[in-house]
Amino acid sequence: MLFLIPAYLSENTPITHFSPVIKDYIMQTDFFFVENEKTARKVIKFFAPDKKQSDLKLFLLDKYTENSDIKEAQDRMLNGQDFGLLSEAGLPCIADPGNLVVKWCHEKKIRVIPISGPSSIILALISSGFNGQEFSFNGYLPIEKGEKKKRIQYLESELQKTGYTQIFMETPYRNNALFEDLCKFLSPQTKLCIAANINDAEHEFIKTLSIKDWQKQKPELHKIPAVFVIGK
Numbered sequence: 439m440l441f442l443i444p445a446y447l448s449e450n451t452p453i454t455h456f457s458p459v460i461k462d463y464i465m466q467t468d469f470f471f472v473e474n475e476k477t478a479r480k481v482i483k484f485f486a487p488d489k490k491q492s493d494l495k496l497f498l499l500d501k502y503t504e505n506s507d508i509k510e511a512q513d514r515m516l517n518g519q520d521f522g523l524l525s526e527a528g529l530p531c532i533a534d535p536g537n538l539v540v541k542w543c544h545e546k547k548i549r550v551i552p553i554s555g556p557s558s559i560i561l562a563l564i565s566s567g568f569n570g571q572e573f574s575f576n577g578y579l580p581i582e583k584g585e586k587k588k589r590i591q592y593l594e595s596e597l598q599k600t601g602y603t604q605i606f607m608e609t610p611y612r613n614n615a616l617f618e619d620l621c622k623f624l625s626p627q628t629k630l631c632i633a634a635n636i637n638d639a640e641h642e643f644i645k646t647l648s649i650k651d652w653q654k655q656k657p658e659l660h661k662i663p664a665v666f667v668i669g670k
Contacts, residue, residue, distance in 0.1 A: 594625065
């Protein structure tokens with residue numbers, strides 16, 4: 439079996455926010471696909487502090503991974519070994535490369551077990567006040583300035599044309615630059631929700647304002663995990 443194990447969005451999230459079954463599944467196997475070993479070990483310790491870290495067998499699964507890179511793990515699964523799949527944050531396979539192994543499991547008729555947990559994308563959407571019936575997640579915007587401008591203006595045109603809420607993210611150290619670009623390239627009347635430090639009770643910041651109002655109050659978002667949402 440492949441367990442799709444959620445990670446916390448913030449280390450400050452109380453353990454009571456999560457289902458006890460997460461610990462049960464972590465305790466059931468020593469084998470995990472992970473995007474980052476250091477983060478994975480912290481998440482495993484958070485949910486299952488009694489788990490012996492020395493017993494863990496971690497296989498890297500990032501955006502560059504191909505099936506040939508994880509053949510040893512796949513062979514173990516074909517021989518009956520259970521595995522867990524851990525995201526860097528939130529749910530596996532959403533803004534996360536884990537779908538590679540999930541797709542392979544379906545092809546090999548290996549059971550996939552999703553486990554409920556937080557998704558920063560969904561939590562940002564439901565906190566925004568925007569259309570939650572029809573929305574698009576657009577991943578990360580281009581880094582190059584000209585391409586980023588085109589993408590921002592395209593997302594705004596899609597919002598105006600279809601009414602679909604548009605969700606996107608940025609690498610945390612580039613958040614402030616993205617905010618400046620949104621204020622520069624979006625129409626003053628367009629509404630923007632910024633959801634930062636989600637599930638961190640002490641530092642959580644979620645606010646929806648029009649661009650003209652955001653221009654009057656710049657938030658500090660440097661190196662803070664955040665989700666950006668534009669909508670009506």
